[in-house]
Amino acid sequence: MKTLTPWLANRAGSVLEVGCGGAPYRQYLPDGCKYQGLDWSGASKAFGYxxxxxxxxxxxxxxxPPNYFESLFHTEVLEHIQDPHEFLRQCHKVLVDGGNLFFSVPFQARYHYIPYDYWRFTPTSLRLLLEEAGFENIEIKERGDDITVAGYKVVSVFYRLLLGSWPEKFCGCLLAPIAGLCLVIGQIGFRKPIGSRDDCLGYSVTAVKKG
Known part of the structure; x- marks a missing residue:
């Protein structure tokens, strides 16, 4: 993830990843960081890892214990949490004063990990949740724009057809050139947004624990 890897590269000390899954981002932490992964006990049964x-x-x-980690991050996790208020309070509790938080959430995204997909957040709701949990220096950045969203929606239909029945696979093959063009257009929206940022794929958020 474009915004996460630079954040990870600047970490030091102890780092907690919540909802870590297969811990794919651990490799981006500098040598000397003490990594700790945390996940739900039902993850193996519900998500298969x-x-x-x-x-x-x-x-x-x-x-x-409280005030235990210098940094904490989670990616595409908050939408799967039934009580996001309490979840962010827990993130706040285990961070040291002045500790750093990073997370990402989807905005325009399909219903996924069904039925464990509960929320879609706006920048306003994210800021409110973080302020209520005790965070400051909150920065919220959009990922892509409405052109990115449109391109990726076409690509998602293309992949769904390829995984379907033989008639659907045939239609998917016919749409392959269009899907490739839309993928390129979507990437342009990521790198140099030219459309509306109010209709994006999701948000990347950084914040600091008050102290």
Whole structure:
């Protein structure tokens, strides 16, 4: 993820990843960082993954003491949390004063990990949630624009057809040139947005724990 990897590269000390899944972003942390993964105990059954050296918990209270980690991040996790208010309060609790938070959420995204997909957040709601949890220096950045969204929607239809019945696969093959063009257009929207940022794929958020 374009905004996450530079953030990870600047970390030091202890770092907690919540909802870590297979921990694909661990490799981007500098040498010397102490990484800790955390995930829901039902993740293996619900989502089909389980990783060694990750702490699994009941999805309520983080099993770490207060003021424990210098940094904390989670990617595309908040929409799967039934109580995002309490979740962000838990993130706040385990961070040291002045600790750094990064997370990303989708905005224009399909219904996924069904039925564990509960929310879509606007910048206003994200700021309110973070301020209520005790964070400051909040920055919210859009990922792409409405042109990016349009391009990726066409590409998603293309992939769905390729995975369908033989008539659908045939239609998907016919649409392949259009899908390729839309993918290029979508990437342009990521790198140099020219459309509306109010209709984007999602948001990347950074914040700091007050202290």
């Amino acid at each position: 389980e990783v060694e050296e990750v702490t699994y918990y009941d999805g309520n209270k983080f099993p770490f």
